[in-house]
Amino acid sequence: MTKLWGGRFEGQSENWIDEFGASISFDQALAKQDILGSLAHVKMLGHTGILTEQETTDIQTGLLAVQKKLTEGDLQFSIENEDIHLNIETFLHEEIGAVAGKLHTGRSRNDQVATDMHLYLKDIVQETIKKIRTFRKVLVKTAEAHIETIMPGYTHLQHAQPISFAHHLMAYYGMLKRDQERFEESLKRIDISPLGCAALAGTTFPIDREYSAKELGFSAIYENSLDGVSDRDFILEFLSNSSIMMMHLSRFCEELILWCSHEFQFIELTDTFSTGSSIMPQKKNPDMAELIRGKSGRVFGNLFGLLTVLKGLPLAYNKDLQEDKEGMFDTAHTILTSLEIMAGMIQNMKINTDIMEKSTEKDFSNATELADYLAGKGMPFRQAHEIVGKLVLQCTKQGIYLQDIPLEEYQNVTPLIEADIYDALASRTAVKRRNSLGGTGFEQVRKAVNHALKELSDSNT
Incomplete structure (x- = not known):
């Protein structure tokens, strides 16, 4: 079969070479777009007078027929025509004859x-x-x-x-x-x-x-x-x-x-x-x-x-x-x-x-709460960090957690710690109190969720 671009060539390529060079196995996914592009192109060719009104109408009619066959699944693509463009042009030629060749005026496959x-x-x-x-x-x-x-x-x-x-x-x-x-x-x-x-x-x-x-x-x-x-x-x-x-x-x-x-x-x-x-x-x-x-x-x-x-x-x-x-x-x-x-x-x-x-209750994820508690009482945070680190080490050796330490022991470490420490160490309190902008505090999260709902209510967002 002579290629649509084959005028320059004397010999014929072998089938296995054609298969290697062909893209129709995957670029057939562009068939819909290829036909739409051709419909716009031929309409432009008619609009500018490059094609006659009859030529334009014939090509448009042929393309619409090919488009209908595509929609109905009636097109059989071939490796011989190598890509989606030449396959569509071949289908068009079968519909309307030689005038199909005028569709490619003023454009390239590129x-x-x-x-x-x-x-x-x-x-x-x-x-x-x-x-x-x-x-x-x-x-x-x-x-x-x-x-x-x-x-x-x-x-x-x-x-x-x-x-x-x-x-x-x-x-x-x-x-x-x-x-x-x-x-x-x-x-x-x-x-x-x-x-x-x-x-x-x-x-x-x-x-x-x-x-x-x-x-x-x-x-x-x-x-x-x-x-x-x-x-x-x-x-x-x-x-x-x-x-x-x-x-x-x-x-x-x-x-x-x-x-x-x-x-x-x-x-x-x-x-x-x-x-x-x-x-x-x-x-x-x-x-x-x-x-x-x-x-x-x-x-x-x-x-x-x-x-x-x-x-x-x-x-x-x-x-x-x-x-x-x-x-x-x-x-x-x-x-x-x-x-x-x-x-x-x-x-x-x-x-x-x-x-x-429950997975937050038997761990040391509340250690920062204790450090923040001490810092809130006036202790430099670095000093508070060191104290809490030593307490965590002590707890791990004893197999207990920060909320298990008796108040008396806490006050032996520093009199800044009072009875409210156990509430401060509770996971729910820890989350609730992190109310800085963008933080995990319930109030901040609720604001973030409400803001997101408002965003999504806008059809453009």
């Missing part, structure tokens, strides 16, 4: 594929923003129900200070808010049309790039044709933003995995998001959380893969750029599915509030 990817990512990023927002709603609603649920706060995975569970959840709310903002900000760099940049230098035909951009819903056009066909920054930015978000999801999943272990028992994931063992009947494994944690690696890899492809490419188009798509498609699928699963896991998990709170 600006065509770039246009397809801009359209694709515009849709994906908007869908991602919606799913992030849905997950943020789940987080804040769960937090609203657990403002006064107490859990250990950790540093170095060691009990540090007791905190509100809602406060912990709202930390992830903040991360997801920043993730959403990054995707929103990236849209202005995705929402640019390269159509009409042609191969690299523009075209001699009197095209109207602003017209076709408007037809496709783009808010701007590339001002430099070389940049328009060679730019993949918008994909890198998508992969980067996705990587940061997946890192956040992975951190959260790591905690969920710990929390539902026998050692913690803070939460229980529903059966929907768990699996069993083929040999151990008792097992309930947090596989969905583990998969998201694992899939973060493939998203990171897609980012580094494209960075590596691009780092040595001269302007303008190079066949290496065929490697820009599979990682983009994979990342898009991965993040959209991960967000949906995360929202479901958090919305439906069982939270063992009693176990969470």
